[in-house]
Amino acid sequence: MDDFKGRVAVITGGASGIGLATAQSLARAGARLVLADIEQGVLDKAVAGLKADGADVIGVRTDVASKESVDALAERAFGHFGAVHVLFNNAGVAVFGPTQDMTHADWKWSIDVNLWGPIHGVEAFVPRMVKQNQGGHVLFTASFAGLVANRELGPYCVTKFGVVALAECLQKDLRDHGIGVSVLCPMRVATNIDHSYRNRPADLGGPTANRTYSDDELAALAGRTLDVADVGDLVVDSIRRNDLFIVTHKEAQGFVKRRFDRIDQAFAHAL
Known part of the structure; x- marks a missing residue:
């Protein structure tokens, strides 16, 4: 897809961070937008800002962990604009700490948002995108942690590896339908992912259940912190x-290469 003029893009986690930056880039290219986010106030502000810049955009409060909520998002998007051409499954959360110390609630919240969220997006949108026969593109935000294991990010890595697999499988299955698939695998970007605990449900521990990185831990992380606008344009x-x-x-690249080198070396002992 190289012409976005008049095309409709749905973005979850669209009120801030990579989601909003991508929405702004798509709007400049002429796309119409449906922003979905769990935070109503931030969503309203993002929609107002895009409208002030001339975008054709609506906002729909959505909890991607709920299939019913994502189904309702699809109904609103197709009902309002008549079609959807770009779906960006971007919403995500992170829990930090040793994998062996993660609680069942830590795992459930991570899987509900990071893995079930994209699955719900595929279920609600992709069959309709195939049926409308207008091509399109489906995207997922995974992570560098979906390509290489990271310390103290067990649930996050597990879910993001799953998102990478989902994208790779879907790309093969949609190839004959003219619908492309992409998976975004960033290292550090200037987003609110470190503070995603603010939206953790009470029945899964609430906001106080999460440990966050200290300033010293953040400073020790590998890689630069990129500006979110540059990532939106890259998407x-x-x-x-x-x-x-x-x-x-x-x-x-070096981290990914080392991982695949280790896999390659294991074949020396294969039967």
């Missing part, structure tokens, strides 16, 4: 190129 350019993988940081 849109990657749709135009129909890239399956979208990587943001050149410094991630």
Whole structure:
């Protein structure tokens, strides 16, 4: 897809961070927008800002962990604009700490949002995108942590590895329908992911259940922290190129290569 003029894009987690930056980039390219987010106030502000810049946009409060909520988002998007051409499953959360110390609630919240959320997006939107026969593109935000295991990010890595697998499988299955698929795998970007605990449901521990990185821990993390606007533009350019993988940081390459080298070396002992 290289022409976004008049096309309709749905973005979850669209009120801030990578979601909003991508929405702004798509709007400049002429796309019409449906922003979905769990935070109503932030969503209203994002929609108002895009409208002030001339975008054709609506906002729909959505909890991606709920299939019913994502189904309702699809009904609103198709009902309002008549079609959907770009679906960006971007909403995500993070829990930090040793994998062995993660509680069942930590796992459930992470899986509900990070993995079930994208699955719900596929269920609610993709069959209708195939049926409308207008091409399109489906995107997922995974992470560098979906390509390489990270310390103290067990649930996050497990879910993001799953998102990468989901994207790779879907890309093969949608190839004959003219619908592209991309998975975004960033290292550090200037978003609110470190504070996603603010939206943790009370029945899964609430906001106080999460540990966050200290300033010293953040400073010790590998890789630069990229500006979110640059990542939004990269996402849109990657749709135009129909890239399956979208990587943001050149410094991630060495880590990924070392992982695949270890896999390759294991074949020396294969039967």
